[in-house]
Amino acid sequence: MISQHYPVLHVVLPLIAAPVMVLARHGGIAWLLATAVSWSSLAVSVALFAQVADGSVVSYAIGNWAPPWGIEYRIDSVNAFLLVLVSLIASVVAIYSRESVAAEVPREQHYLFYTMYVLCLAGLLGIAATGDGFNLFVFLEISSLSSYVLIALGRDRRALMASYQYLIMGTIGATFIVIGVGLLFLMTGTLNLADMAARLPGVTETRPVLAALAFLTVGICLKLALFPLHLWLPNAYAYAPSAVTAFLAATATKVSVYVLLRFYYTVFGESVVFAALPMGGILLALSLAAMFIASTIAIFQDDVKRLFAYSSVAQIGYITLGISFDSATGLTAAIVHLFNHALTKGALFMLLGGVALHLGRIRFRDIGGLARVMPLTSFGVVLAGLSLIGVPGTVGFVSKWYLVLAALEAGAGWLAALIVLSSLLAVVYVWRFVEVAYFREPSEAVSRLKEAPPSMLAASWVMVVGCVYFGLDASTTVGGAAQAAATLLGIGR
Amino acid sequence: MTVAGHYSYWITIVIAMAGLYIVIARGNLVKKLVGLAIFQTSVYLLYIAPGKLIGGTAPIVAEGFAVYSNPLPHVLILTAIVVGVATLALGLALVVRIKEAYGSIEEDEILGQDPAPPGRTP
Amino acid sequence: MKGYLVLRVVAKLMIAFMVVFALYVQFHGDFGPGGGFQAGVITAAAIVFYAIIFGLPAARAVVPDWLVEAMVAAGVLLYAGVGFAGLVLGGNYLDYFVLAADPVEGQHRGIFWIELGVLITVAGVMLKIFYMFASRDEERSR
Numbered sequence: 001m002i003s004q005h006y007p008v009l010h011v012v013l014p015l016i017a018a019p020v021m022v023l024a025r026h027g028g029i030a031w032l033l034a035t036a037v038s039w040s041s042l043a044v045s046v047a048l049f050a051q052v053a054d055g056s057v058v059s060y061a062i063g064n065w066a067p068p069w070g071i072e073y074r075i076d077s078v079n080a081f082l083l084v085l086v087s088l089i090a091s092v093v094a095i096y097s098r099e100s101v102a103a104e105v106p107r108e109q110h111y112l113f114y115t116m117y118v119l120c121l122a123g124l125l126g127i128a129a130t131g132d133g134f135n136l137f138v139f140l141e142i143s144s145l146s147s148y149v150l151i152a153l154g155r156d157r158r159a160l161m162a163s164y165q166y167l168i169m170g171t172i173g174a175t176f177i178v179i180g181v182g183l184l185f186l187m188t189g190t191l192n193l194a195d196m197a198a199r200l201p202g203v204t205e206t207r208p209v210l211a212a213l214a215f216l217t218v219g220i221c222l223k224l225a226l227f228p229l230h231l232w233l234p235n236a237y238a239y240a241p242s243a244v245t246a247f248l249a250a251t252a253t254k255v256s257v258y259v260l261l262r263f264y265y266t267v268f269g270e271s272v273v274f275a276a277l278p279m280g281g282i283l284l285a286l287s288l289a290a291m292f293i294a295s296t297i298a299i300f301q302d303d304v305k306r307l308f309a310y311s312s313v314a315q316i317g318y319i320t321l322g323i324s325f326d327s328a329t330g331l332t333a334a335i336v337h338l339f340n341h342a343l344t345k346g347a348l349f350m351l352l353g354g355v356a357l358h359l360g361r362i363r364f365r366d367i368g369g370l371a372r373v374m375p376l377t378s379f380g381v382v383l384a385g386l387s388l389i390g391v392p393g394t395v396g397f398v399s400k401w402y403l404v405l406a407a408l409e410a411g412a413g414w415l416a417a418l419i420v421l422s423s424l425l426a427v428v429y430v431w432r433f434v435e436v437a438y439f440r441e442p443s444e445a446v447s448r449l450k451e452a453p454p455s456m457l458a459a460s461w462v463m464v465v466g467c468v469y470f471g472l473d474a475s476t477t478v479g480g481a482a483q484a485a486a487t488l489l490g491i492g493r
Numbered sequence: 494m495t496v497a498g499h500y501s502y503w504i505t506i507v508i509a510m511a512g513l514y515i516v517i518a519r520g521n522l523v524k525k526l527v528g529l530a531i532f533q534t535s536v537y538l539l540y541i542a543p544g545k546l547i548g549g550t551a552p553i554v555a556e557g558f559a560v561y562s563n564p565l566p567h568v569l570i571l572t573a574i575v576v577g578v579a580t581l582a583l584g585l586a587l588v589v590r591i592k593e594a595y596g597s598i599e600e601d602e603i604l605g606q607d608p609a610p611p612g613r614t615p
Numbered sequence: 616m617k618g619y620l621v622l623r624v625v626a627k628l629m630i631a632f633m634v635v636f637a638l639y640v641q642f643h644g645d646f647g648p649g650g651g652f653q654a655g656v657i658t659a660a661a662i663v664f665y666a667i668i669f670g671l672p673a674a675r676a677v678v679p680d681w682l683v684e685a686m687v688a689a690g691v692l693l694y695a696g697v698g699f700a701g702l703v704l705g706g707n708y709l710d711y712f713v714l715a716a717d718p719v720e721g722q723h724r725g726i727f728w729i730e731l732g733v734l735i736t737v738a739g740v741m742l743k744i745f746y747m748f749a750s751r752d753e754e755r756s757r
Contacts (some may be wrong), residue, residue: 008708016695019688063701064710134569142578148583157594158607164587167514171580175533178573182540191565477546553646575652582744589751 027110074131162235176219242353283324290317331485333402347463356454369442385430501542622694690736
């Protein structure tokens with residue numbers, strides 16, 4: 001009985017938890033509610049994933065107005081994959097955030113922090129679940145506005161400026177998306193994504209539709225931080241509270257990739273996007289630029305969080321590279337890298353949060369000899385770093401493997417070589433951490449540090465173990481990604 | 494329709510570009526927010542202007558009318574206006590906090606106050 | 616500004632009309648331009664007007680901080696509660712058809728409570744924003 005309402009429950013429960021937390025005004029209760037709601041969303045998402053694993057589609061009409069007149073939540077194998085990912089990350093970060101937030105955010109703001117956290121979660125889950133174009137924009141803004149607040153709660157005063165820059169750029173991106181949806185609405189007369197897909201073939205070659213594609217691409221790429229629209233990301237990730245960085249790095253950009261895939265394959269169809277327009281070439285060029293330029297900039301960073309933020313920009317380049325191939329293998333690579341990168345970066349930023357707990361700002365000159373006082377944390381960073389490089393046995397290898405396969409399938413051997421070459425750049429910046437943490441003498445400040453609190457350490461290591469486990473046994477993740485890719489291409493025209 | 498018949502779209506484009514220009518070209522944080530608000534206003538016009546059908550009346554069932562204007566864009570834009578207000582309020586709250594933290598709301602002065610991290614982005 | 620007699624008298628007259636107009640806009644959202652958001656803003660404007668003429672502490676005495684924060688949360692809860700009522704009574708989320716015996720009457724009821732929730736939240740948010748910005752100025756000029 002309740003199971004027929006699953007498509008809406010995982011969004012509504014966090015949404016209801018938010019005002020309850022505001023009324024309760026207590027940080028502890030707020031944390032409990034946030035954890036409970038994240039875990040229940042995870043349970044519902046896993047149930048939905050199991051339901052659509054055979055390729056079926058679950059459709060839920062909000063307000064019992066039949067689509068396309070009403071707003072429809074449409075779960076297929078693509079968004080079910082994403083729902084599980086987002087709620088999984090949220091559940092782990094919720095456990096992690098108890099100690100981390102207690103140290104980084106003033107006590108009287110704790111309940112507000114968790115309110116914004118569940119609102120961001122509700123927004124991200126809503127973006128993934130909805131089948132209506134304007135509803136997507138509304139949830140996008142819900143998640144964006146709450147993430148601006150979350151970032152601004154950082155300790156350093158630069159967090160305020162970072163949040164402001166992200167606000168300006170993110171709002172421009174969201175406005176471009178709404179312009180795109182508006183142009184599509186004008187040309188097709190409907191907002192329901194599936195209905196748009198049915199009505200577009202008649203009007204595909206008209207200028208408004210192509211303009212809509214352009215606006216949507218630019219707007220979504222702003223949100224997913226594709227080079228050169230990534231300028232908000234390094235500051236936002238570096239100065240936000242650690243739990244926020246871990247959560248946003250693992251989820252926000254991934255959901256934007258999903259939105260891109262949804263619009264490209266379900267609404268417009270391959271023939272418009274890749275055949276009529278040179279989107280494949282553009283994405284290829286920008287992805288290569290992201291992979292190489294962002295990795296190079298990462299190498300020269302002094303702030304460790306900033307370094308891994310630039311690394312995120314580079315990894316997003318891998319995801320869009322997979323999309324640019326427009327083949328089943330390429331899409332599988334892109335979607336599985338969504339999951340893998342979320343695990344890797346989530347683990348990394350959580351571990352770094354354990355270091356930042358007492359240190360504040362983590363700079364390379366400050367963390368010499370870290371491995372001696374925080375052995376578990378440093379080893380976790382090394383493992384996650386190996387996953388970034390793509391060493392066999394970690395999740396990073398699985399994504400790179402499929403990317404290289406897709407490149408070879410497309411007959412572009414030089415591209416496969418470039419993918420391997422950019423992994424070498426990752427070796428350089430991961431080695432910087434290893435060298436500083438393991439091969440230097442601990443300074444006065446470092447020797448006073450202790451290992452991170454158990455809840456934080458446990459949560460981070462769950463992610464690290466996930467990195468290794470899903471790297472050794474990738475059947476679930478790759479299976480889910482392949483199914484999602486097949487769904488996208490099957491619907492594609 | 495003639496070029497002049499599309500005047501609502503021309504106005505939309507002019508307002509959108511004016512708003513974007515202000516966001517990019519002005520260094521004052523509040524002016525950037527004003528530019529953002531202007532940019533969002535152009536989007537409202539983009540949705541509402543085509544919603545009015547020629548010869549259509551207000552979308553409330555009444556005797557003697559066969560053609561009604563489309564009410565859906567109005568609902569969408571109401572939502573978009575609320576989102577815009579929330580964004581503006583959040584932006585201004587951030588500007589107030591930035592002013593208290595840095596003592597200025599000019600972007601170059603603020604960025605000049607913190608020591609730039611080495612290897613700054615191009 | 617409460618030293619000016621004309622402003623004080625006119626304000627006291629106008630605020631009553633503003634609140635009545637807000638309620639009018641609220642309940643006529645079904646039949647004409649209006650609805651929760653507009654009514655909420657007009658209500659908040661009435662209280663802001665009071666604060667401008669009689670001073671922020673006086674407005675804070677009428678509508679204290681805890682009430683404003685509670686309003687923000689209560690309105691959202693009311694809205695979500697109506698959604699859940701639809702769920703509990705057998706329909707989908709935010710289903711108004713099942714809220715009364717006659718589906719059209721159910722739509723009326725659903726919209727009524729939803730708009731009330733929107734009114735409470737929007738008035739609360741606008742007031743909260745005003746209080747936050749205005750009290751910041753006070754702190755700095757002390």
